[in-house]
Structure formats: structure tokens, C-alpha cells
Amino acid sequence: MPDEHLKGSSVNAVRRGIRNTFRNSVRTVGVVVILAVAIALSISMLIARDAVTNKINTVRASTGNTITVSPKGFFGFSGGGTPLKESVITGLLSIPNVTAVQESLSEELTSTKTSLKSPTPAGSLGGQFGFGSSGASGFGGSSSSTTFSIPVRVIGTNSPGNAVVGGANGGGTEKLTSGAAYSPTSTADVAIVGSSLASTNKLKVGSTFTAWSTKITVVGIFNAGSTFTDASVLMPLSTVQKLASASGDVTSATVTVNSLNNVANADKAVAKELGSAADVTSTQATTEASLSPLNSVKTISTYTLVGSVIGAAIILLLSMLMIVRERRREVGVLKALGAPNRSIISQFIAESVTFTILGAVVGFVVGILISSPITSALVSASGGSSSTSGFVRRAGGPGFGAGGSGFTPPTGGFANRGAGTFRFGGFSNTITQIHTSAGWSTLGFALIAAIVIAALGSAVAAATIIRIRPAEVLRSE
Amino acid sequence: MLKVENLDKTFHTGAGDVHAVQNVSFEAKDGELVAILGASGSGKSTLLSLLGLLDSPDRGSIDIDGTQLANLDSAGRTRYRSSQVGFVFQQFNLIPNLNARENVKLALEFAHWPKADRDNRANELLGIVGLDESKAERRPAKLSGGEQQRVAIARAFAAQPQLILADEPTGSLDKATGQKIVELLREVATTQKATVLVVTHDEKIAKKADRRFEIEDGVLKEIH
Numbered sequence: 001m002p003d004e005h006l007k008g009s010s011v012n013a014v015r016r017g018i019r020n021t022f023r024n025s026v027r028t029v030g031v032v033v034i035l036a037v038a039i040a041l042s043i044s045m046l047i048a049r050d051a052v053t054n055k056i057n058t059v060r061a062s063t064g065n066t067i068t069v070s071p072k073g074f075f076g077f078s079g080g081g082t083p084l085k086e087s088v089i090t091g092l093l094s095i096p097n098v099t100a101v102q103e104s105l106s107e108e109l110t111s112t113k114t115s116l117k118s119p120t121p122a123g124s125l126g127g128q129f130g131f132g133s134s135g136a137s138g139f140g141g142s143s144s145s146t147t148f149s150i151p152v153r154v155i156g157t158n159s160p161g162n163a164v165v166g167g168a169n170g171g172g173t174e175k176l177t178s179g180a181a182y183s184p185t186s187t188a189d190v191a192i193v194g195s196s197l198a199s200t201n202k203l204k205v206g207s208t209f210t211a212w213s214t215k216i217t218v219v220g221i222f223n224a225g226s227t228f229t230d231a232s233v234l235m236p237l238s239t240v241q242k243l244a245s246a247s248g249d250v251t252s253a254t255v256t257v258n259s260l261n262n263v264a265n266a267d268k269a270v271a272k273e274l275g276s277a278a279d280v281t282s283t284q285a286t287t288e289a290s291l292s293p294l295n296s297v298k299t300i301s302t303y304t305l306v307g308s309v310i311g312a313a314i315i316l317l318l319s320m321l322m323i324v325r326e327r328r329r330e331v332g333v334l335k336a337l338g339a340p341n342r343s344i345i346s347q348f349i350a351e352s353v354t355f356t357i358l359g360a361v362v363g364f365v366v367g368i369l370i371s372s373p374i375t376s377a378l379v380s381a382s383g384g385s386s387s388t389s390g391f392v393r394r395a396g397g398p399g400f401g402a403g404g405s406g407f408t409p410p411t412g413g414f415a416n417r418g419a420g421t422f423r424f425g426g427f428s429n430t431i432t433q434i435h436t437s438a439g440w441s442t443l444g445f446a447l448i449a450a451i452v453i454a455a456l457g458s459a460v461a462a463a464t465i466i467r468i469r470p471a472e473v474l475r476s477e
Numbered sequence: 478m479l480k481v482e483n484l485d486k487t488f489h490t491g492a493g494d495v496h497a498v499q500n501v502s503f504e505a506k507d508g509e510l511v512a513i514l515g516a517s518g519s520g521k522s523t524l525l526s527l528l529g530l531l532d533s534p535d536r537g538s539i540d541i542d543g544t545q546l547a548n549l550d551s552a553g554r555t556r557y558r559s560s561q562v563g564f565v566f567q568q569f570n571l572i573p574n575l576n577a578r579e580n581v582k583l584a585l586e587f588a589h590w591p592k593a594d595r596d597n598r599a600n601e602l603l604g605i606v607g608l609d610e611s612k613a614e615r616r617p618a619k620l621s622g623g624e625q626q627r628v629a630i631a632r633a634f635a636a637q638p639q640l641i642l643a644d645e646p647t648g649s650l651d652k653a654t655g656q657k658i659v660e661l662l663r664e665v666a667t668t669q670k671a672t673v674l675v676v677t678h679d680e681k682i683a684k685k686a687d688r689r690f691e692i693e694d695g696v697l698k699e700i701h
């Protein structure tokens with residue numbers, strides 16, 4: 001019987017609390033709007049953070065488990081530096097977790113050394129890439145300075161197919177369009193030529209050309225879809241070493257590590273082994289460097305997220321304090337009428353929770369709406385002139401899709417984010433892009449944040465309520 | 478039956494001790510209307526707050542129908558305030574966003590009246606104090622001062638308490654309305670068989686009481 005009464009009275013207290021939320025409509029709107037702004041900000045920060053984290057993870061997952069070794073001062077295929085020794089590179093196989101080492105020797109065939117003509121016109125790219133200039137990064141460093149013509153690049157490799165992949169070597173993936181690859185152990189005077197070089201020089205499988213005064217037979221033609229790569233020649237490593245009088249020399253090596261987790265350690269071990277003679281970069285390290293602006297976006301959004309939740313809590317806390325103080329007399333009356341503290345406190349908690357729910361609902365919707373522009377603004381602002389900006393824009397992974405600054409909505413990646421994905425079907429474009437990121441975890445966060453905020457507001461109210469003496473009601477002001 | 482013995486209450490303030498209630502003893506029977514006269518600051522409100530358990534005396538005892546108030550624990554004090562005593566204030570003190578009926582029902586809720594009976598009881602009380610159905614639906618701001626005090630009286634008597642404490646209930650009303658309110662208190666005290674203590678500094682109102690006391694510097698004396 002008393003239990004039934006208690007239940008009944010707390011239900012009434014909650015009902016009164018909800019009603020009280022709307023007692024002063026101007027204040028209700030004010031508190032709800034401010035709460036909503038803070039919650040919207042934290043939600044959009046959460047979504048931005050999710051998107052960036054996603055992006056970072058996608059990029060990390062796509063980075064290879066390889067380490068690139070090149071002579072100190074060597075810049076891609078542009079030359080410079082002292083070649084590394086093959087014996088030293090082969091020794092890297094003894095480093096723990098290293099599963100393979102693949103070497104290559106990059107050489108340049110100037111017009112005096114070969115019958116081949118480069119398909120690249122000197123004028124068009126010379127200026128842009130520093131052709132003709134002297135120094136470590138110039139193409140022209142080793143060529144005659146009077147009658148300049150583009151040299152042809154020869155890569156000595158035992159694994160044609162992977163030799164020129166990667167940004168430093170010009171990019172692209174080699175695909176044989178005719179003929180066949182030479183065997184990895186070949187020492188023959190054979191070559192696989194790039195498609196544009198082949199067409200400039202009218203080469204077919206079986207044709208021959210001269211290099212280092214030796215007749216070389218074309219066994220295959222490849223296409224890599226990259227201007228630089230398709231203008232080059234692949235030959236067995238030992239053939240190039242022999243013909244170029246570079247016995248035992250290597251200009252680049254790719255070390256393969258058994259797992260992504262071991263790349264960092266292997267990277268250190270390789271660098272230690274080679275000392276100052278070589279530049280050692282793992283794709284992972286390069287990736288991390290390019291991800292650093294994204295990481296700062298993540299940090300900014302984390303701080304803003306925490307800051308806005310704290311802000312919302314303080315706003316509600318102060319509002320509740322103001323409300324309780326304003327109703328000090330009313331609380332005294334309730335006490336004089338025999339209301340237990342528990343009932344009065346639950347009434348104010350209900351009020352504080354109602355404010356929070358209203359703020360959270362409005363804030364959740366607004367937060368989702370503004371998360372896209374906020375994410376893109378954050379990312380493009382921090383990307384700036386660094387390569388990451390371009391990198392991010394190019395990427396098609398999930399998470400980005402904001403309008404306004406050139407992001408393409410990667411809708412395909414969104415379809416399957418699991419059971420916890422909100423589907424705002426029929427909403428505008430912005431919503432479709434965002435629903436991916438606003439999963440149950442976001443809602444869960446909003447809920448937890450709201451509970452924390454409401455609890456704080458209520459606790460302050462409760463502490464004040466308990467201290468109000470009912471005898472105060474009898475004192476006339 | 479209310480029995481008060483040797484009640485003392487002193488406030489310790491920065492300006493020194495204020496003996497608001499000093500050695501107060503008196504008795505009042507059920508259905509009796511008792512008037513307490515006194516100047517401002519003489520200790521009238523303090524005495525009521527002790528009787529209504531809004532505050533605790535430093536010394537002395539209050540016995541109501543055999544219950545020693547000093548012996549009550551915190552839950553017992555809350556129950557006493559909700560079920561055995563009713564307050565009528567000078568400022569009415571109705572809850573502004575509840576209508577007249579809801580204000581009366583609030584007292585019934587705190588007194589744990591059966592839910593199903595609350596509407597009937599509230600309507601009955603509002604009828605007794607002379608407020609019709611349409612007035613019962615109004616919020617305090619839409620009622621006159623006299624009507625608000627009628628709602629307050631209905632709220633005070635709703636849970637059938639033995640004791641009604643009215644602190645200057647006519648203080649915010651004009652003379653004629655004040656007279657009507659005291660007549661109402663007088664009448665309801667009789668029908669509901671409750672002891673009613675009315676604090677006032679209006680002699681004319683005090684004349685309507687069964688017994689009169691005067692309080693001066695916390696000391697209570699009966700006027701014959």
C-alpha cells in the first residue's frame with residue numbers, strides 16, 4: 001500500500017517536472033537552443049572524428065608492408081648519390097621478419113650510349129621537372145649540356161612486374177601487353193620495353209636495339225599507364241650491372257616484411273644496418289607523415305567534442321541553479337505541504353532531463369546536418385598546401401563526402417556499415433552522406449553525454465533543494 | 478487536542494541572540510478557533526513554524542492527539558506535515574502553474590490519499606470554500622486575492638488535518654474580504670473538527686475567535 005502511493009507520487013512529481021520545463025517559454029527556448037548548439041557541435045565533432053579516424057584507418061590498411069632503400073641523396077630515378085652494394089642489401093634478409101629483398105639498378109642511357117630515342121619531348125616537361133638543370137635532382141646532370149636530349153631510363157631488376165611501381169619511380173602498375181617476362185635469374189641481353197618507348201622506336205617482340213654497344217633483344221612490351229614508366233626499359237639486374245660497368249651496384253631495394261605490425265621495427269633495423277649510406281623509408285612512415293594533418297583534425301575534434309559536452313553540462317547546471325533559486329519559495333511550500341525531498345528532487349530532475357532531451361533531439365538533428373560542412377572545413381583548413389590535401393581529396397574511402405569543397409560523395413563505400421547504421425531515407429544529399437557515420441555509437445554517445453549533463457544539472461538542483469528550510473515560507477519578504 | 482508546554486526558540490544572529498519564542502504553553506481543543514495577536518517581530522510566525530514542524534524548538538514539547546512531535550523521525554515529520562497539519566499563508570503560496578483543483582490535489586497527493594478519491598475530495602473542498610467548477614480550472618493568476626486564499630484554505634483542510642496554522646491569512650486582503658476569510662475559517666474549523674490557529678494583528682478579526690492570545694517578545698499570554 002505505501003509502495004503504491006510512493007510510485008504514484010513519483011509519477012506525479014515527474015509529470016510536474018515536465019510541465020515546469022515549459023513554465024517560462026522564453027527561458028525554455030533559450031536553454032534548449034544553447035544546449036542544442038553545444039550538443040550539435042559535439043555530435044558533429046564526433047562524426048568528423050569518426051570520418052577522419054575511418055579515413056586514417058583505411059589509408060593505414062592500404063599501406064604496404066614494404067620498406068624502400070635508396071642511396072643517400074638519391075632522388076627517385078633522377079640519380080645522385082653513391083650506389084649501394086648488392087652484398088650489403090642481400091644481407092638485409094637476415095633481419096627478423098624480413099621475408100624478401102628485391103633490388104634494382106637504375107641507369108640512364110644518353111643518346112651516345114643507345115639507339116633508342118625517348119618518347120618524352122624535352123620541352124614540355126623539362127622546365128617543370130628540372131630536366132637540364134645540374135645537380136642531384138636534375139635529369140640533365142649526366143647528359144651533355146650542349147645538345148640536350150632526354151635520356152632513356154633502364155631499370156635492372158629480377159622481378160619485372162613490380163620494379164617500377166610506386167610514387168618514387170613514376171607510379172603505375174606494369175602490365176605485359178605482348179611477349180613474356182624474362183626469368184628472374186636471367187643474365188641474357190634481353191629487355192621488356194615500355195609501350196610509348198616501343199612505339200617511338202617502332203619496337204616489337206623480337207626487335208633489337210643497341211645499349212652500351214650491345215645488341216639487346218626485346219622479349220616483351222609493357223604498359224603501366226604512366227608517362228615516365230612507359231618510356232623506360234626493364235632488363236635483368238645482372239645484365240645492367242655488367243653492361244653499365246656497375247658490378248654489384250644497386251640503386252634501390254624494396255624490403256618486404258612479413259606483417260604490417262613489424263614494419264616499424266624492421267625499418268629501424270634496416271636503417272641501422274645500412275647506416276649513413278642509405279635513405280630508408282617505409283611506406284608506413286610516409287603514410288604517417290601524410291596523415292599527420294588528419295591526425296590533428298582528429299585531435300581538434302576530440303577537444304571540441306569534450307569541450308562542448310562540458311559546455312552543455314555547465315549551461316544546464318547554471319540554468320537549473322537559476323531555476324531552483326527562483327523557485328526557492330515554491331520548494332519551501334512543497335516541503336511545508338509535506339512533500340518528501342525525494343519527490344521535490346525528482347520533479348526537478350524531470351525538468352532537467354526534459355531540457356536535456358529537447359536539447360539533445362534538436363542538437364542531434366542539427367549536428368548531423370552540420371557535420372559534413374564542418375568536417376570538410378576542418379580537413380581542408382588543416383590540409384592547406386601540404387600533399388595531404390590532395391591525398392584526401394583523391395581518396396574514395398568512406399567518411400568524406402562533404403559538399404562544397406570538391407569531395408566526391410563516395411556513396412558506394414557507405415552501403416554496408418552494419419546493422420547499426422541510421423538510414424535517413426529520402427533526405428537530402430547531405431544526409432545520405434552522413435548517415436554512414438552516425439551509427440549507434442554516435443547515438444549512444446549523445447545519450448551518455450545527455451545523461452551526464454542532466455545528472456550534473458540535477459545534482460546541483462538537488463543539493464540546493466535539500467538546503468532550503470521550509471520555515472522560510474513564513475517569512476514575508 | 479493540541480497541548481504545548483514550555484516552548485523555547487532562540488535565533489543566534491550576528492547582532493546577538495533573538496528569543497523569538499519564550500516559554501510558551503497553551504492548549505486548544507478540536508474545532509476551536511484560536512487567535513494570536515502580536516506586533517510585527519513578536520514571534521508569531523516562529524511559533525507557527527514550531528507547531529507545523531517547519532522548524533524545531535530548542536526546548537519544550539508539542540503534543541497533538543497524543544503524539545509527541547519531538548519523538549518523530551524525519552519520515553514521521555514529513556508525514557505529520559502532509560497529513561496532520563495544514564498551512565494558510567499571507568501570500569497564499571499557491572503553485573502558479575497548477576490550477577485551483579490541482580493545487581488542492583497536491584496536498585492530497587503528499588498525504589497519500591487514494592488516487593481515485595482525490596478529485597472528489599478536491600471538488601468537495603472547493604465547493605465548501607465557495608469556488609465553482611469554472612474557478613477550479615483556473616490558475617492562481619486568474620483568481621482574485623480572496624479566491625486564491627479560498628483555494629489555500631481548501632488545500633490546507635483537504636487531507637483532514639487536526640491542526641490548521643494560518644499566518645496572517647487576511648494580511649494581503651482588503652477588510653471585507655478578510656472578514657469573509659476568517660468567517661470561512663471559523664466555519665470550516667467547526668465542520669472539519671480541526672483546531673485553527675490564526676495569527677493576526679487585526680483586533681476585529683481576533684474578535685471572531687473562540688479564544689485570544691497575545692504574544693510580545695516571544696512571550697504568550699491569554700486575553701480574557
Ligand SMILES: Nc1ncnc2c1ncn2[C@@H]1O[C@H](COP(=O)(O)OP(=O)(O)O)[C@@H](O)[C@H]1O
Nearest residue numbers: 488490495497516517518519520521522523524
Ligand atoms: N531564521 C531566523 N533567523 C534569525 N532571526 C529570526 C529568524 N526567524 C525569525 N527571526 C527573528 O525572530 C523574531 C520573531 O520573528 P517572527 O516570528 O517572524 O515574527 P512575526 O511573525 O511575529 O512578525 C524577529 O525578531 C525575527 O527577526
Ligand SMILES: [Mg+2]
Nearest residue numbers: 474476521522
Ligand atoms: Mg510573521
